[in-house]
Amino acid sequence: MRNLLIDQIVDDGYAVIDDFLTPEEVSELLEAGQSLHKDAPKEERRVFSTINSKSAQSKDRYFIESGDKIRYFFEEGAVDENGDLLVDPSVALNKVGHALHTDHPVFSEVTFSNRVKEVCWQLGFRKPAVAQSMYIFKNPGVGSEVKSHQDATYLYSEPSSTIGFWIPLEDATQQNGCLQFIKGSHRSGVHRRYIRNPDQTSEELLIYDRPAPLYPQSNFVPAPVKAGSLVLIHSQAVHRSDANRSNHSRHAYTFHVIETENCDYSKDNWLQPAADRPFPVLFERD
Template sequence: MRNELIDRFERDGYVVLEDFYSSEEVAEMLTAGRNLCFEAPKEERKVFSTTSPESSQNRDKYFIESGDKIRYFFESGAVGKNNEILVPEAFALNKVGHALASLHPIFRKYTFDNRIREICWQLGFQRPAVAQSMYIYKNPGVGSEVVSHQDGTFLFTEPASTVGFWIALEDATLENGCLKFIRSSHKTDIHRRYIRNADKSSKEILIYDRPAPVYQLSSFTAVPVKKGTLIAIHSQVVHRSENNKSKASRQVYTFHMIETRHTKYSDENWLQTSEPFPILYER
């Protein structure tokens, strides 16, 4: 399995591992994610945009300071002017992040699972750490598009080391927004970065250092998967997901590992924490 996993990951920039989690394990994570819908304090009803991130978080410390906390981000149109919920609570959240792996017992359990350690070991990690973790809802009819991007845009290390772990807790289909990849695009560099603005006089706390690249939609390969599937994603592979046009949600739990041995996590990255990222293991 070692050579097969590495070969596919190095060839395509991602690898799909079906039936990675049992139906009971998936149900436990799904229940925990649904429970989060009813735990957001009223004052924490912040809107998050996946198509124009700067519009929702650029001037918002709630987002900037979420790296070591559990914080709640709502769909556009789900929250009114007086912070009232305009849709059923179960369908209001876009995501919850970014420290579920550290602070929530269920998600900590599955992030620090020996199976995850084994994958990281096979991929050559020496001292992997969990940089961020999120629960993403992609609710029916309102689940937002996620524009084409590379994970390394947001979590940049030198040398490149970030790997995303994307766990399907429900079937991900063409209709509800499965992942789509430009296969082998990880063999290029990081195309742009999302960084903290060094100009302290600016109202823009976070900026992109370059204009958005243009990717041909015909270059993307759709990757529909069944619940219980794990997808490991290279930091430089270009991927996206379309808005949910179906009546079925597409909930996932996802987290990102970075190498901490002989690797520099950029001080310019949006995500900074007061404490070191939790370590998965040390060789």
């Protein structure tokens, strides 16, 4: 029997499942996400930007140590040079990561749900594990662009196995910055990697191994989706999202699943499991 989900990912590099979450689940996750800012730091606010290398997280231990914690990254336009907020705290965050799937009960429940396991099963995973999770805000006014990238740049494995699960909690439209893809780009290899800097004397903890490739905007197709849909993203699919130019927020919950059987997750990746906290496994196939 043909597996339509796999066919779509093989053809396009991504697939959409409508109505993956119930409206009640969407509301619960949205409410949890909207509350996250209450625990954000009130000083030493860290900015997350995929655009401006001056404020790049690569120089920041706060980012590299966030793999097994809940940490808060602000929008560049939300914080002044003294670290003071320029906008209301409820709309100031860019994202929260990278262990909501283990450390926050609401996000944990959906990540380890039978529905997610079923999708991983359908995709042919043998021993899938969740490497990281993020709540992405893209609030109106400050929600910034996410530059073109492949997830394999950050979560490289051999063979290529990572699948991104991206769930909008509000309708994602072209106006508020839905995902955009270069269809078929997942068949073009990994274009660059973001690795732990082998030069221990450098102040930069993380570096790109090559300059960013140029992807013409005309190659991208938008993927507007309703709240509660699931977008599955092949690790080599080139994707991006625009800044939010609407009056509506575009919150999303996302996590990444890797194969842990007969697959090498690179030791150079920025995200490494702590010695006492391996990436949690969803199931093991006999």
